[in-house]
Amino acid sequence: xxxxxxxxxxxxxxxxxxxxxxxxxxxxxxxxxxxxxxxxxxxxxxxxxxxxxxxxxxxxxxxxxxxxxxxxxxxxxxxxxxxxxxxxxxxxxxxxxxxxxxxxxxxxxxxxxx
Amino acid sequence: xxxxxxxxxxxxxxxxxxxxxxxxxxxxxxxxxxxxxxxxxxxxxxxxxxxxxxxxxxxxxxxxxxxxxxxxxxxxxxxxxxxxxxxxxxxxxxxxxxxxxxxxxxxxxxxxxx
Numbered sequence: 001x002x003x004x005x006x007x008x009x010x011x012x013x014x015x016x017x018x019x020x021x022x023x024x025x026x027x028x029x030x031x032x033x034x035x036x037x038x039x040x041x042x043x044x045x046x047x048x049x050x051x052x053x054x055x056x057x058x059x060x061x062x063x064x065x066x067x068x069x070x071x072x073x074x075x076x077x078x079x080x081x082x083x084x085x086x087x088x089x090x091x092x093x094x095x096x097x098x099x100x101x102x103x104x105x106x107x108x109x110x111x112x113x114x
Numbered sequence: 115x116x117x118x119x120x121x122x123x124x125x126x127x128x129x130x131x132x133x134x135x136x137x138x139x140x141x142x143x144x145x146x147x148x149x150x151x152x153x154x155x156x157x158x159x160x161x162x163x164x165x166x167x168x169x170x171x172x173x174x175x176x177x178x179x180x181x182x183x184x185x186x187x188x189x190x191x192x193x194x195x196x197x198x199x200x201x202x203x204x205x206x207x208x209x210x211x212x213x214x215x216x217x218x219x220x221x222x223x224x225x226x227x228x
Binding site for chain 2: 100105
């Protein structure tokens with residue numbers, strides 16, 4: 001398994017501002033992902049964070065809105081840019097040691113945009 | 115058609131009974147299958163993974179996979195009130211394994227009653 005630390009755990013932000021969420025894994029992992037979970041909904045993949053290259057975004061998510069960094073095999077950040085109330089959600093970091101194997105989750109960041 | 119489908123529930127079972135949770139998926143290329151448990155306000159916790167047809171048992175949990183019929187199920191024996199949670203089915207479907215992103219179902223809410 002992997003222990004994933006995510007911070008902040010929650011934040012309340014003003015619309016128009018940006019928030020950067022950090023994700024730290026206790027061991028080197030091949031795969032890192034960012035998900036969004038809106039209230040009462042399941043998880044939606046935002047992007048795959050690629051080490052040393054640009055993230056791979058899913059349909060409906062763009063780099064300008066959700067820039068992602070992954071400088072090494074244990075760390076990634078997700079920025080939610082120019083926030084609006086519709087961005088209020090839980091954002092989850094996930095990691096897997098190898099492709100197509102178990103993925104583990106951080107504790108999530110509960111974001112409220114006012 | 116959704117890629118991964120689950121009955122949203124709630125599924126109510128008495129304490130000590132067997133809870134049966136089902137999941138169907140649309141992509142025949144799906145390779146890996148996972149069950150996550152998510153308590154309210156918490157992040158998903160991996161409880162079972164299964165990669166080949168048949169049954170896989172771990173304690174009170176049994177995962178069953180039938181690729182021909184494209185379904186995966188989770189049985190929980192001797193259900194306890196602490197099992198009350200939302201159970202998320204997730205599958206990967208990248209044959210090359212370069213981006214084993216998970217596609218989640220909407221989850222089944224399980225209630226274990228006293």
